[in-house]
Amino acid sequence: MSAFGLPEQASSIAVRVDHLFYAVTLVTGVTALGVLIAMIFFGIRYREGSKARRAEDVPAAQARARRRVEVAWTLIPLLLFISAFVWASRIYVERATPPADAIEIFVVAKQWMWKLQHPGGQREIEELHIPRGQPVKLVMTSQDVIHSFFVPAFRLKQDVLPGAYTQMWFTATKVGRYHLFCAEYCGTDHSRMGGDIVVMEPADFQRWLVEHRGAVDMAARGESLFREFGCSGCHGQNASVHAPNLAGLFGRPVPLSDGRTVVADERYIHDSILLPRQEIAAGYAPIMPSFAGQIGEDDILALIEYIKSLAPEKERPR
Amino acid sequence: MTSASSPVATGDIPLPPNAVAARGSSYLDGGMTLRSWLLTHDHKRIAILYTLSITAFFFIGGAAATLIRLELATPMGDVVSAETYNKLFTMHGVIMVWFFLIPSIPSTLGNFLLPLMIGARDLAFPRLNLASWYLYVGGALFTIAAMLLGGVDTGWTFYAPFSTMFSNTHVIYVLAGVFVVGFSSILTGINFIVTVHKMRAPGLTWFRLPLFVWAQYATSAILVLATPVLAMTLVLLAVERLFGIGIFDPNLGGDPLLFQHLFWFYSHPAVYVMVLPAMGVVSELVACFSRNPIFGYKAMAYAILAIAVIGFLVWGHHMFVSGQSMYAGVVFSMLSFLVAIPSAIKVFNWTATLWHGRIVYSAPMLYALGFVGLFTIGGMTGLFLAALALDVHLTDTYFVIAHFHYIMVGGSVSAYLGGIHFWWPKITGRMYSDRWARFAAILLFVGFNFTFFPQYLLGMAGMPRRYHEYPPEFQTLNVLSSAGAVILALGYLLPLFYLTWSLLRGPRATANPWKATGLEWQTSSPPPEHNFDTVPVVDSPPYAYRPGVISPAVVQAREGTG
Numbered sequence: 001m002s003a004f005g006l007p008e009q010a011s012s013i014a015v016r017v018d019h020l021f022y023a024v025t026l027v028t029g030v031t032a033l034g035v036l037i038a039m040i041f042f043g044i045r046y047r048e049g050s051k052a053r054r055a056e057d058v059p060a061a062q063a064r065a066r067r068r069v070e071v072a073w074t075l076i077p078l079l080l081f082i083s084a085f086v087w088a089s090r091i092y093v094e095r096a097t098p099p100a101d102a103i104e105i106f107v108v109a110k111q112w113m114w115k116l117q118h119p120g121g122q123r124e125i126e127e128l129h130i131p132r133g134q135p136v137k138l139v140m141t142s143q144d145v146i147h148s149f150f151v152p153a154f155r156l157k158q159d160v161l162p163g164a165y166t167q168m169w170f171t172a173t174k175v176g177r178y179h180l181f182c183a184e185y186c187g188t189d190h191s192r193m194g195g196d197i198v199v200m201e202p203a204d205f206q207r208w209l210v211e212h213r214g215a216v217d218m219a220a221r222g223e224s225l226f227r228e229f230g231c232s233g234c235h236g237q238n239a240s241v242h243a244p245n246l247a248g249l250f251g252r253p254v255p256l257s258d259g260r261t262v263v264a265d266e267r268y269i270h271d272s273i274l275l276p277r278q279e280i281a282a283g284y285a286p287i288m289p290s291f292a293g294q295i296g297e298d299d300i301l302a303l304i305e306y307i308k309s310l311a312p313e314k315e316r317p318r
Numbered sequence: 319m320t321s322a323s324s325p326v327a328t329g330d331i332p333l334p335p336n337a338v339a340a341r342g343s344s345y346l347d348g349g350m351t352l353r354s355w356l357l358t359h360d361h362k363r364i365a366i367l368y369t370l371s372i373t374a375f376f377f378i379g380g381a382a383a384t385l386i387r388l389e390l391a392t393p394m395g396d397v398v399s400a401e402t403y404n405k406l407f408t409m410h411g412v413i414m415v416w417f418f419l420i421p422s423i424p425s426t427l428g429n430f431l432l433p434l435m436i437g438a439r440d441l442a443f444p445r446l447n448l449a450s451w452y453l454y455v456g457g458a459l460f461t462i463a464a465m466l467l468g469g470v471d472t473g474w475t476f477y478a479p480f481s482t483m484f485s486n487t488h489v490i491y492v493l494a495g496v497f498v499v500g501f502s503s504i505l506t507g508i509n510f511i512v513t514v515h516k517m518r519a520p521g522l523t524w525f526r527l528p529l530f531v532w533a534q535y536a537t538s539a540i541l542v543l544a545t546p547v548l549a550m551t552l553v554l555l556a557v558e559r560l561f562g563i564g565i566f567d568p569n570l571g572g573d574p575l576l577f578q579h580l581f582w583f584y585s586h587p588a589v590y591v592m593v594l595p596a597m598g599v600v601s602e603l604v605a606c607f608s609r610n611p612i613f614g615y616k617a618m619a620y621a622i623l624a625i626a627v628i629g630f631l632v633w634g635h636h637m638f639v640s641g642q643s644m645y646a647g648v649v650f651s652m653l654s655f656l657v658a659i660p661s662a663i664k665v666f667n668w669t670a671t672l673w674h675g676r677i678v679y680s681a682p683m684l685y686a687l688g689f690v691g692l693f694t695i696g697g698m699t700g701l702f703l704a705a706l707a708l709d710v711h712l713t714d715t716y717f718v719i720a721h722f723h724y725i726m727v728g729g730s731v732s733a734y735l736g737g738i739h740f741w742w743p744k745i746t747g748r749m750y751s752d753r754w755a756r757f758a759a760i761l762l763f764v765g766f767n768f769t770f771f772p773q774y775l776l777g778m779a780g781m782p783r784r785y786h787e788y789p790p791e792f793q794t795l796n797v798l799s800s801a802g803a804v805i806l807a808l809g810y811l812l813p814l815f816y817l818t819w820s821l822l823r824g825p826r827a828t829a830n831p832w833k834a835t836g837l838e839w840q841t842s843s844p845p846p847e848h849n850f851d852t853v854p855v856v857d858s859p860p861y862a863y864r865p866g867v868i869s870p871a872v873v874q875a876r877e878g879t880g
Contacts, residue, residue, distance in 0.1 A: 020707055025702075031698070035694055048609075070663075089706050091707035095710065144479075148639065161568070183783075185404075185477070189400055
């Protein structure tokens with residue numbers, strides 16, 4: 001088996017990327033061919049010693065024609081470039097905006113493996129099972145250096161950064177097994193940091209989820225971590241320490257002590273655990289210790305899932 | 319057909335009386351002692367020092383590439399270990415970028431020719447010029463030390479936090495080497511800018527300058543403005559690595575994307591440092607061997623400036639999937655398409671220069687035409703990478719590798735070799751075998767495409783770059799590429815032999831063997847130490863290959879500058 005041309009199309013975006021690819025190939029190919037033909041034609045016709053008419057014999061009135069040619073070969077490429085730019089940007093913007101109903105899957109990259117967790121608690125290494133025909137959103141972070149999640153059959157790639165969440169989303173269109181590569185150089189075994197994306201019929205996927213169900217789902221695992229790391233000592237319902245109540249926190253705006261307001265998203269919670277002094281909620285003392293170096297990225301994701309699951313309580317006086 | 323043994327040219331270009339001056343007053347007669355070379359202030363001798371240094375590094379970098387292609391002939395890692403492989407591509411990149419490509423045309427041909435082309439006796443600051451070379455050597459020593467101590471595995475891009483907190487190799491030595499060699503670039507840039515502003519011969523107005531000089535000038539501006547940013551960035555890397563002060567590593571409170579912004583703010587303009595001088599060389603060659611004024615001279619000069627300016631605004635196109643804002647991606651994509659316009663204009667103008675010419679296919683012309691072809695392919699595949707949705711699939715794959723090798727090796731190295739062949743008689747005073755040189759040019763063109771075209775296909779199919787091992791379906795294309803590299807390597811070795819022969823046995827060159835215009839051809843070959851016996855006076859536009867026939871470009875030039 002060998003690989004020529006673009007790989008299989010296995011995501012909804014792949015078809016559209018390929019159309020653009022072929023269109024750009026056609027336009028640049030025709031232009032390159034034109035330049036080549038002109039070079040060969042001039043090269044033969046105007047070789048030294050040939051009898052072709054030369055500049056000496058051409059009237060100077062051609063100056064205007066020359067100017068027109070120069071304007072044409074500036075403006076025509078400009079128009080073509082603008083079209084390609086708009087076409088490509090539309091797909092790019094779509095790629096950056098996941099639909100609201102996408103299944104969330106959590107990705108933690110580390111030298112040199114991919115760790116994946118489903119919301120139901122199923123955990124995978126170097127293999128990701130997903131259903132066909134349903135949008136999937138990956139929430140990704142790295143435990144060490146920069147990696148990049150690359151699935152050629154989906155025509156998608158996204159760098160995975162330490163200390164930040166990046167996301168990508170796709171709808172797989174074809175059942176099968178596809179390469180997952182790390183595309184950002186990450187050290188010794190970079191080329192071995194790969195795996196497979198397994199696209200299954202939705203019914204098969206449901207069966208797979210049931211078969212691989214862990215003892216607890218992510219939020220439940222987060223809840224036990226919440227106690228294990230002592231978070232509940234301050235943030236729990238019966239805590240005596242003056243610490244923010246986390247129920248209903250996720251997605252809400254949080255006023256900070258420096259006057260700014262941030263939305264309590266995955267990044268905010270992640271940073272509050274590792275760098276608690278950076279963004280202090282207004283009205284609270286900066287007393288939370290940092291958990292940097294003590295807690296893994298996959299555990300932080302479970303904690304976030306737990307915090308997401310906490311329903312807002314009734315307003316209580318502060 | 320111009321050949322090594324053709325008689326002295328007395329064609330359509332009248333030679334000034336000193337052109338055929340008696341031999342014996344050349345810059346090479348100042349002595350061959352080590353001291354006469356290492357303490358010289360003569361820009362021509364310094365150019366030779368640079369040429370020898372970068373040639374040595376070209377072959378070291380080439381040796382690393384040879385091992386890389388050998389390893390990639392099979393999917394399994396069976397020639398070297400993963401660690402060694404990573405060190406090989408890092409050294410290949412560091413050496414080829416900073417110790418070969420960036421100094422290549424400016425420091426060798428530029429150093430030798432810039433004063434000659436503008437009718438000056440030397441660069442504005444001859445001692446500074448020598449200091450630049452010593453800085454280059456200093457940087458080179460650090461880099462060689464890093465290699466001897468065991469190498470570096472960060473990739474030439476030094477991405478943090480891998481380079482600062484995770485790599486266990488000799489990163490600091492290489493950072494120091496690149497830091498120091500950067501100052502060599504800055505000093506050369508300042509020297510060239512001042513020289514072009516202040517030392518042009520009487521009558522040599524801006525729009526009478528050869529495009530080679532325009533290109534050197536624009537390149538120097540980039541070197542002076544961009545290189546300090548690289549120096550800063552390298553210091554920040556070193557500070558984080560040595561003292562654990564958080565700048566780029568998020569675990570220390572830093573931001574890894576900050577590094578990428580700073581790095582590419584230098585490294586994208588640096589691409590134009592590699593390719594603008596090549597465009598300058600090719601303009602000289604195409605005009606001379608078509609016996610035609612360059613088509614659209616003014617458009618060509620403005621295109622050089624436009625590339626240099628817009629080149630500063632496109633760095634973010636290296637970061638479309640890095641996690642930078644989507645809106646930033648859209649803006650950088652648009653600017654990247656814009657920078658392609660002046661490049662396209664240049665390709666069309668070179669092609670149109672052939673129109674109505676009297677084309678002579680000597681070796682330098684073959685290199686120049688090879689440049690135009692390969693640069694066109696490299697430039698057009700750049701459009702794929704500027705298009706956001708396509709870049710998402712293609713970035714960090716072999717498509718990118720193929721793209722920038724077409725620009726930098728197919729383009730810049732072809733132009734560099736074309737320039738070396740064109741000005742060889744001027745520099746050495748000897749002719750070489752045009753037949754062998756033409757053979758080498760064709761071999762390089764074939765070998766280059768054979769090596770790098772398959773890499774476009776590999777990238778399309780999804781093979782990531784910097785992979786020591788790869789899935790078996792990519793093997794066919796990798797074997798093709800490695801086989802092509804054998805031809806390419808032969809093509810690069812060949813000039814060593816016939817040019818060495820030329821140095822020892824080659825027939826003596828006349829002052830102007832190609833019947834070229836340009837002030838450098840009006841002095842003897844090799845030129846005397848002071849370049850010109852009398853200061854030349856310029857009263858005509860460049861590329862006056864058809865006395866009596868005035869092209870519109872020439873009319874423009876005359877109207878514009880009086």
